[in-house]
Amino acid sequence: MTEVLEKIAHKRGEKIQKLGFGFGFSIPSERKVPLSPCFESNLPLIIAEIKRASPSAGHIGEIPDPVLLAKNYINNGAKVISVLTEEDHFGGSLKDLMEVKNAFKNISVLRKDFIQYPEEIKISYLAGADLVLLIVAMFMENEQKEAVFKEILLECQKYSLTPLIEIHNEQECQFALKYNPSLLGINSRNLRTFEIDKNKALHLKTKIPKSIKTIFESGIQSSFDGYLAGTFGFDGILCGSYLVKSQDKNENLPNLIKAYTKAQNHQNLFYPKVFKSIYENSFPLVKICGITDLDDAFSAAESGADMIGFILAKESQRHISIKDIKLMSKAITRIYPHILKVGVITENKDELTAARELFKEGILDCIQLHSLNPHTPNQYASFDLKEADFNFYACINFENIQDYPKDCISPFILLDSKSIDKGGSGKSIDIKELEKLKDMGKELFIAGGIGIDNIDEFLRLKPKMLDINSKIELSVGKKDRVKLKEIVQKIKNLSKETK
Template sequence: MGRTTAEVLETIAQKRNEKIAKLGFSFNHPLPTQRQTPLIPPHHAPHSPLMIAEVKRASPSAGLIDTIPDVCELARKYIAQGANVISVLTEEDHFKGSLSDLMAIKNTFPNISVLRKDFIQHPEEIEISYRAGADLVLLIVAMFLGDRKKEADFAAILSECKKYALTPLIEIHNEQEIQFALAFNPEILGINSRNLHDFTIDKNKALYLKSKIPASVKTIFESGIQSSFDGYLAGTFGFDGMLCGSYLVKSQDTKDNLAHLIKAYTKGKQLQNPFYQKVFDSIYTSPVPLVKICGITDLDDAFNAAEAGADMLGFILTKQSPRYCATSNVKLMSKAITRIYPHILKVGVITESKDEFILARELFKEGMIDCIQLHSYNPTTPNFYASYDLKEADFNFYACVNFDSPKDYPTHSPSPFVLLDSKSSAQGGSGKSIAISALLELKAMGKDLFIAGGVGLDNLDTLLGLKPKMLDINSKIELSVGKKDKIKLQTIIKTIKTPR
């Protein structure tokens, strides 16, 4: 499992203090006695991200990322692709950076904002940062929280930032740290997706935390960015910007990656579709699972499901399915439901067909559906569906796998969550259930359970005992194929939505 983030922070802080005691706050780097470059506060256009691109050679989790022989050349590439701020790792032992890197970049590009990203602990480090040419400094709340002296140091550091007009980027990881940070009326908060408990990335939790921050505070999505789709997610959740390091450094020879990230973010920010926000809010706050009623084919069933308390309605767009819903019918039902039940989420369900994929994306673009369910998603090719690269997605989607055992679960997927359906030749709607033993095994691996396939009143108590995050219900509440039983529909939703 390795060390926790808190332990890594403690190790880094101790090592830095030892070096400061020996070398001084400048770490023995020659600094000018007065700042030599203009102070450039971070700035971005209203509908574009505050894009912070990072010069980063290594990290405790990734090891060596790149030697970066010419930091100024990398910064030049970032600026050309649209970066507003250059983040420079100046920690020497674990990240292989230095104040010299920062000074070189700021002296070469004096009119760009530069962030000193380090593990700052002392008020005296702010003057050093200012003289070196930093315009922003990173302050990690986890390094100060829970210790009165350190909390006092945090306040003193913020006072020094104000004295030198440096912008503090205050980094948080959880709700406790958010409350601590908000007491200081921050201008910018960075939400780091690294999990404090095991040093892994938890992007969903970081995205969810955005809702806990007042709109007046600018928020930056940090860590875990691995594709343009992550930029789309940051935009759709309403983040004001992103801080991206490892992904850009690793792919610096691919000249358009930063530009694509910004483009995807901008699309997400324009749409701000609530699908993922509602799903993640339920995951992290609700004692009961989300309910999706799938295979909706007529308006009566759609209204009955909405009135009974369903969270999502599923429209099957595959013509071969006995529950196929024609495009005109999807639009009719979507408009009617949205008018009376605007909180209900609409999902288009497809199989791996290019025609279906194109149709679903068009329905999403028109606002007729809120998300695309990628049924029979192949976990062995997790980045592709219907020959489309999901890492470049600028729309809402989630994977649905035919699940028999944990080996069927995708280990690396851009999908924010994975729906589990039973394996059958019918490709959904078979009424066949997933073995409870397989679900228990997956849950023991720390996976949230989103369950489809044979969910009915007969096995509901057992499934609810697994504390699933979502139940997808279809054939077991039907009078006939494609027609729901109103009583069963009401009963199953009421049972699910009653907290236990």
């Protein structure tokens, strides 16, 4: 068990010894409110949280009336209310839970706490909880603790409470799957470092059988985070801090639900494929960019490329029309459905509008936001990327580590060399600067001047993606098929050899 969990569990244990399993509150001797199932329909399971503080964020927000906040959540689309009942680190209580459930008897209520004893399940039931959180990390150290976990599950079954079993990594996932959970929560926060890794948590979803309902937890700071959860097929999301901090802004929860639902319905596989490569493959994804004709598109696919890039920017020498993009995309999809199609744009409203429409139609799988300003990393063409309901990634013109953006919402960042042309110049990024990023723990997605002559240097950095364009051309916009095939094969083969 991690140090923070041990600290919380130890203090809870002391308080239980002193105050009892009800922590000194007056708990009814019998349940006075109905059990409310959380899966009444196929609607998304949106869990909105009443949360005053946390060890990582400190004080989050004042909640003088938890019933009023719960009402706000329900009116804006929440299907379950999560109530933090841990007192010392989260500022919650069983009193909050009882007040919320008594006010909304037919709404499902989750007791979110650090449950550590079987006796706490009966108390949760009597207090009005319909679900309880069980944190797997608290029960994995030895057989004795796992035996307690089994007892707690039996108590949940006895009182017909649904356990939301929370995991953080693949080891915990394997532990949880042994018990065939009906509801599994994937928390993106590392319990040791308290850092958020949304990508890793999203990818963990792919390890879970589709028959098990899964909830994305922690790290939601925008509508786009909800969109990502929907893209990976999560059955619901649990959101606390983001909603509490913005509880006066009634549009945040509806916007979050809207973005999540749109992604669920669209189910584009771009991000799942990219994250699978990041976490499971020894070789990088290969994107052949600047495709201007169908022959080159087919050559890229036949050579083993993972992505092809179409440039929508009219000032580019490799620009192609919307009509040609549609024709090529449809042709490639028919024969090579696994190839991902990326639209490359510059910071232009018309280009963004056109690319979003192509994404909506299924012509593009993702939009590359080229030359994003690292000083305003979540704004592009006057659009707030935190509200995005489409696939995108940022591409910055990179010369040194000062150019790397902070707090960028983009799931990953492609680095292109700085040049007057802002791309397609054949100029490479200084390897030493890329090494500095690597030493900082950054995953590398690299574009700019990559060719047969220097591919070994880039592969030595073990990048996650290589974007190749001008150095495999016969002329501007026309690929050299021999060079294209040679470089793709070298990337795949050399990477496998150095695995």
